[in-house]
Amino acid sequence: MGTRAPVVEGVTPDIVIIGGGFTGLAAALACAEAGLSVQLFEAGKVGCGASGASGGQAIPGLRWGAADLLAEYGEDRARALVETALAARGHFWRLIERHGIDCEASRTGTLTVATNRGAMAHLAAEAKARRRLVAPWDCNVLTRAETGAEVASPVYHGGLLDPSGGHVNPAKLARGLATAAHRAGARIHQDTAVTRIDGTSVVTASGTTTFARHILVATDGAAGALLPELRARLMNVGNFAIETEPVDPALIPNRRAVADTNFVLDYYRLTADNRLRFAGGERYWPGVPADIAGFVRPHMLRVFPQLEDAAIARSWSGQVAITRTRHAAIGRAGNVFHAAGYSGQGVMLAPFVGHLIARAITGDSIMFDRLASLPAGRFPGGPALRTPLQVAGMLWFALRDRL
Numbered sequence: 001m002g003t004r005a006p007v008v009e010g011v012t013p014d015i016v017i018i019g020g021g022f023t024g025l026a027a028a029l030a031c032a033e034a035g036l037s038v039q040l041f042e043a044g045k046v047g048c049g050a051s052g053a054s055g056g057q058a059i060p061g062l063r064w065g066a067a068d069l070l071a072e073y074g075e076d077r078a079r080a081l082v083e084t085a086l087a088a089r090g091h092f093w094r095l096i097e098r099h100g101i102d103c104e105a106s107r108t109g110t111l112t113v114a115t116n117r118g119a120m121a122h123l124a125a126e127a128k129a130r131r132r133l134v135a136p137w138d139c140n141v142l143t144r145a146e147t148g149a150e151v152a153s154p155v156y157h158g159g160l161l162d163p164s165g166g167h168v169n170p171a172k173l174a175r176g177l178a179t180a181a182h183r184a185g186a187r188i189h190q191d192t193a194v195t196r197i198d199g200t201s202v203v204t205a206s207g208t209t210t211f212a213r214h215i216l217v218a219t220d221g222a223a224g225a226l227l228p229e230l231r232a233r234l235m236n237v238g239n240f241a242i243e244t245e246p247v248d249p250a251l252i253p254n255r256r257a258v259a260d261t262n263f264v265l266d267y268y269r270l271t272a273d274n275r276l277r278f279a280g281g282e283r284y285w286p287g288v289p290a291d292i293a294g295f296v297r298p299h300m301l302r303v304f305p306q307l308e309d310a311a312i313a314r315s316w317s318g319q320v321a322i323t324r325t326r327h328a329a330i331g332r333a334g335n336v337f338h339a340a341g342y343s344g345q346g347v348m349l350a351p352f353v354g355h356l357i358a359r360a361i362t363g364d365s366i367m368f369d370r371l372a373s374l375p376a377g378r379f380p381g382g383p384a385l386r387t388p389l390q391v392a393g394m395l396w397f398a399l400r401d402r403l
């Protein structure tokens with residue numbers, strides 16, 4: 001992949017991309033395919049951020065469901081937003097296929113499971129709103145018994161099945177996108193942190209300055225370090241995951257990607273080699289639990305008590321970048337673009353946003369502008385108070401899951 005291609009000074013690329021996750025890599029690929037010269041700087045290795053750590057659940061739609069979009073924005077705007085989200089869905093599966101990316105892509109559907117009766121009513125309303133807004137967004141409301149046939153757990157009241165989603169191995173997807181971008185002509189510099197943006201130039205930790213016609217900040221929750229105006233718009237939430245040794249695949253017989261309706265949600269799926277990849281529990285203050293497996297395992301056992309003896313093969317943590325409204329923070333100031341804070345739903349959307357940035361640069365910004373028009377909001381408080389206020393707010397919502 002030319003992973004540590006030397007930085008060539010004196011060359012002005014059409015675009016410098018900062019960050020090698022799904023957003024940055026897909027933008028690099030789409031820009032290179034559009035004939036633009038591309039340099040991408042990644043502080044670590046491609047996929048080492050949220051993209052590689054993610055659950056790999058490819059969930060169609062925006063973070064807001066169709067029902068909420070309809071209630072807040074009315075029929076026309078909600079329809080346009082949902083159509084954009086479904087364009088992201090088509091783009092995602094085509095991208096993997098077109099570039100032959102070996103990432104264990106499994107189009108086996110996503111299943112949202114209701115943890116209480118009220119949540120079930122919300123899922124039914126969501127299905128109704130989807131049908132009203134777009135014909136081809138198939139989804140089925142499942143009864144308690146039907147949900148039990150999908151997930152071998154007694155805890156759910158029902159579910160909403162979207163057969164058009166699925167899951168991927170996210171680390172493999174990131175590496176595959178990087179390879180495709182490199183083949184298309186993008187220069188990818190790993191282990192190269194950017195410390196500063198100066199107007200139209202980007203400065204790396206080693207002091208190299210690269211001038212660029214366009215800049216994309218695709219560093220997710222770290223974007224505020226380069227673009228101070230994003231500091232109050234993004235917050236990182238610690239999220240924790242485990243993977244078991246192989247289990248009986250009858251646990252999720254149709255291999256859906258499953259997520260529950262709680263604010264602090266459990267989400268899980270089977271890997272290609274039948275391990276259960278399960279995430280549960282969040283932390284809003286800095287730091288990682290000393291024993292991540294011990295932190296997540298009780299969440300898994302609440303759902304699947306039959307896994308009492310299942311061995312945990314590995315555990316890890318990641319930072320989910322969220323915004324106050326949960327709409328992604330997407331925008332541009334002149335020729336400097338940014339996209340971050342997909343609020344836990346970026347696997348399908350982030351590659352599409354990367355693609356839309358290439359389109360915006362080459363003259364078609366309709367869908368980019370549509371997503372950029374959604375307000376990310378600002379977290380309250382100045383630099384000193386912001387974190388305690390955020391923590392208090394999040395804990396309140398987390399508590400409501402248990403009431």
Ligand SMILES: Cc1cc2nc3c(=O)[nH]c(=O)nc-3n(C[C@H](O)[C@H](O)[C@H](O)COP(=O)(O)OP(=O)(O)OC[C@H]3O[C@@H](n4cnc5c(N)ncnc54)[C@H](O)[C@@H]3O)c2cc1C
Nearest residue numbers: 019021022023043049050051054055057194318345346347
């Ligand atoms: C644990 C976890 C589980 C998740 N599960 C799901 C899921 O199942 N489904 C879903 O839809 N979404 C999920 N998400 C969210 C999703 O992973 C993200 O929205 C998406 O991957 C964001 O991609 P990105 O490219 O914008 O950011 P990232 O993948 O975080 O990429 C940003 C990159 O920028 C680099 N970087 C940062 N600062 C600099 C700098 N100064 N210079 C150079 N490089 C820099 C970082 O090293 C990083 O590689 C999850 C997130 C986490 C953390």
